Amino acid sequence: MTEGPLPFEEASVRALANGRLQEALRRAMTGLRTKRAEATSELPHFEALRDRAKQIKTHTLLHLDRYLEQLEAQVTACGGTVHWARDAEEACRIVVEICRRYGARRVVKSKSMLTEEIELNRALQQAGVEVMETDLGEFVVQLDGDRPSHLIAPIIHKRREEVARLFARHLGTPPDAPVELLTQAARAYLRERFLTADVGITGANFLVAETGTVVLVENEGNARLSTTMPRVHIALAGIEKVIPRLGDLGVFLPLLVRSATGQRLSSYVSLITGPGRQEGEGPEAFHLVLVDNRRTEILADGELRESLQCIRCGACLNVCPVYEKVGGHAYGWVYAGPIGAVLTPQLLGLERAAELPYASSLCGACLEVCPVRIDIPRMLVRLRWRTVARGIARPSERVAMRLVFWILASARLYRIASRLGRLVQRIAFGDRPIRRLPGILGAWTRTRDFPQLPPKTFRDRFRRRP
């Protein structure tokens, strides 16, 4: 990962100029929105589930210390080992050490955003361990040296033809192979990896405190294989993933799956509690790595704590008009879309991601669909407040906005500015439409006329009415 500010602006312009990407995004987003709308509307108590999920998440975060300790005790009682990682580096070191302890050469991995966040693959490769992504999308990303562009649909930016060409190069399929053949080829390739892997690494959709259970939600069965074939299972999860009771899944599973893909239930839901109980029944060892990586800072932050409630369903990305235009890569880091614009500045630091909270028209579509009702627009505005408060805003903007403030804070200055504006307009444009403006307003007039100031304001006209 390079240092320096994330270049959202340039990346968004590039994305907009990419016709194929535009088409792919439009098609995918339309499909996902429709499916979500259908799946949520057929559940009469869907709104009640959202309220309940919000309550559970709020409660759990308030007592996170207690639930994490309960989780650790339960995992340990079931024969597993819990590791605590303060940051990305420590988490990677722990996983590498576990792999070394078991003499692991080959690791299979199912989809996990957290492992992207901490760049686990790089750490394992540097330690001489071969890592194989087994989620089809992530597999494609890995083969292509690409990055995922969506929380749940990592190759939403890629077209079938691109994947066919990629597979032709790496797996020897015909360059125009149909989807069925491509998935078969991936399946055959990965099957051999599953059989020979020493360690399986997964993330976790939920961690159940009362039972010490890791819950994995997926459609391809690769997480199931990753947790049953290798000798060792390592699960990594952010500390915010814990929920109190097994019964809470009755709330979260329908919310997650219907919000994410519009399915009623995913093809697989795996509940994994500790290692296998006897020979030949699952892995002989189970390790859970609980990762902080700035999450306790977010937890301590009353204004932004709510963002830890995210269950990574991707619904906010799917309905976001900005995401639909720029795609996931434009956000510059692991988490894209509206929730990415909230999380990235907190996880990477506001200095590096100051532009992201501004990359939103604040239309509120994200809040409308969020299964745990995270007020994303409000978080974005609060992050903008911090950007200015910490002096990250451009000096020219600061001056301009101070001026706007002075004008708006005094009826007299407001009136003077309004007269002055009319004078300037008359000199510069006369009665002609305003097609070109200087400075920041020039961005408006690229493709849009600027509204003309009429001779009299409303207040002037109102005062003179009969």
Place this chain on the structure above:
Amino acid sequence: MMFGRVALFVTCLVDQFFPQVGEATVEVLERAGVQVAFPEAQTCCGQVLANDGFRKEAAELARRFVEIFEPYEAVVAPSGSCVAMVREFYTELLSGTPWEERARGVVHRTYELSEFLVRVLEVTDLKARFPHRVTFHPSCHLLRGLGACGCAERLIRSVAGVEFVPLRHPEACCGFGGVFSVKHAPVSEAMLQDKLSDLEVTGAEYVVSTDVSCLMHIEGALRRRESPVRTIHLAELLASR
């Protein structure tokens, strides 16, 4: 319900750029039996500052708004966006100050025009006439910020002569977003393009909205392309005879 003193918060954009919308708002409110006062000290709700990150400045404008509009029984604005700003952010901006409680009172009696007419006054027919094919773009703040009462659409449908053609995606943002429209102009333009394509399909002569912010954004592109489609604020539509 009868009101003694209703204040018009005309909004800075209407005051400066679209005075006819302010006049239409007064006309419509008076037709509905309301006496309208216009407190002259008013300027702006402060949304542009709040959304650009200038919290302290926005808080001062919020305080000013509360002070100016406190004496009135109700505050009505021809804008979903400015009302959403007042409702969603004023108590937060003023929290921990003596103004918080006073803000709460004003916030609860600040209404967007269509919601004031339909929900509070329970008026849906304003004896308006507008013999044209129209479509309706609900602003995001009206639709999601204020919790979509469907009031505006009901009012539009009540106008004699109106042929109403809904948009395929009324819920889609037009891409304005205040500072967003200039800070991320290319993305904003692409969103606007989708909105224009949607408008075109309807074959409407006019696009109606409750917010001049969306309308000036849409109109900016319509004028640039010399499109025959016109924009009109809900108040103007309801004031037409």
